[in-house]
Amino acid sequence: MTTYVFDRAHVAEQHRCLAAAYDPVTFGRLARIGIRPGWRCLDVGAGGGSVAHWLAARGAKVLATDVQPDHVPPAPRLTVLRHDVVCDPLPEAEFDLVHVRLVLRHLPERDAVLRKLVSALKPGGWLQVDEFDNSYSPVLLAPDRRAAELYETFLAVKESVFDAFGVDGAWGRKAAGAMVGAGLVDVDPRVVVHPWRAGSPGVRLLAHTTHMLRDKLIAAGMTDEQLVAVREVLADSRFLATSPVVYSVHGRRPV
Numbered sequence: 001m002t003t004y005v006f007d008r009a010h011v012a013e014q015h016r017c018l019a020a021a022y023d024p025v026t027f028g029r030l031a032r033i034g035i036r037p038g039w040r041c042l043d044v045g046a047g048g049g050s051v052a053h054w055l056a057a058r059g060a061k062v063l064a065t066d067v068q069p070d071h072v073p074p075a076p077r078l079t080v081l082r083h084d085v086v087c088d089p090l091p092e093a094e095f096d097l098v099h100v101r102l103v104l105r106h107l108p109e110r111d112a113v114l115r116k117l118v119s120a121l122k123p124g125g126w127l128q129v130d131e132f133d134n135s136y137s138p139v140l141l142a143p144d145r146r147a148a149e150l151y152e153t154f155l156a157v158k159e160s161v162f163d164a165f166g167v168d169g170a171w172g173r174k175a176a177g178a179m180v181g182a183g184l185v186d187v188d189p190r191v192v193v194h195p196w197r198a199g200s201p202g203v204r205l206l207a208h209t210t211h212m213l214r215d216k217l218i219a220a221g222m223t224d225e226q227l228v229a230v231r232e233v234l235a236d237s238r239f240l241a242t243s244p245v246v247y248s249v250h251g252r253r254p255v
C-alpha cells in the first residue's frame with residue numbers, strides 16, 4: 001500500500017467535514033454533466049462515500065474504491081471495493097464518469113494514475129477532478145497579529161508535513177494541465193474560494209487536522225501549546241480567512 005499522510009484514527013470526522021465543506025461544489029459540477037440512470041460511475045478514494053451515494057441516488061451504478069473502504073455505507077446500486085489506485089488494475093473503457101476528489105494530491109504517482117483513470121473511461125466519458133491549491137489561503141482578520149502569525153505558521157508547518165509525505169498541496173492548479181497531458185479534451189476548470197469563519201465546515205476540517213496530524217506537526221516543530229492556541233484562533237468569531245482555492249475540473253475522453 002502507498003504511504004498516506006493521514007492515520008486511520010479520526011478519518012470518520014475528516015470525511016464528515018469534507019462532505020459538509022465540499023459536496024456542494026462537487027454536486028453542482030456533477031449535476032452540470034447530467035448523470036443518467038444506468039451510467040457506470042467510479043469514485044476513486046471515496047472516503048466517507050457521500051459522492052458515491054449522491055451518484056447512486058441518481059440511478060447510476062457506482063463503484064466506490066478506497067484503500068480504507070470501511071467508511072462507505074452500503075446503498076442500492078453501490079459496490080464498495082478495497083483498492084489501491086496506484087497498484088491495482090482498473091477495467092478499460094468501462095465508465096461513463098470517473099470522479100476523484102482530494103486523492104491525486106496525495107499520490108506521487110499521480111500522472112500515471114491519471115492516465116489509468118482516463119483509460120477506465122468509455123470513449124466520450126467524463127472525468128471530474130476536484131482538488132485544492134493550498135498555496136493561496138490568506139488570513140484576512142484575526143484577534144491580533146500574534147494569532148494571524150500563529151495561523152500562518154500552522155499552515156506552513158502543515159505543508160512541510162505534506163511535502164515530506166509526497167503530497168503536492170498546490171496540485172489543484174496543475175490539474176487542468178495534467179488532464180490535457182493525459183489526453184482528455186474539453187478540459188474545463190471551475191475555481192471556487194470560500195470565506196472561512198469559526199464554525200464553517202472548512203475551519204472545522206482544519207481544526208480537526210490539528211488532531212489528526214498532531215504527532216507529525218510536533219515532529220515538524222510545533223508544540224502542543226501552539227496547537228491548542230491554533231484551535232482557539234480557529235474558534236474565535238473575529239477570525240476570517242480565505243479557503244484554499246478549490247479547482248473542479250471536467251474533461252472528456254475523446255470519442
Ligand SMILES: C[S@@+](CC[C@H](N)C(=O)[O-])C[C@H]1O[C@@H](n2cnc3c(N)ncnc32)[C@H](O)[C@@H]1O
Binds near residue numbers: 086
Ligand atoms: C482526503 S481523503 C478524500 C476522501 C473523499 N474523496 C472526499 O473528498 O471526501 C483521501 C482519500 O483517498 C484515499 N486514498 C489514499 N491513497 C489511496 C490510494 N492509493 N488508492 C485509493 N484510495 C486512496 C484515502 O483512504 C482517503 O479516503
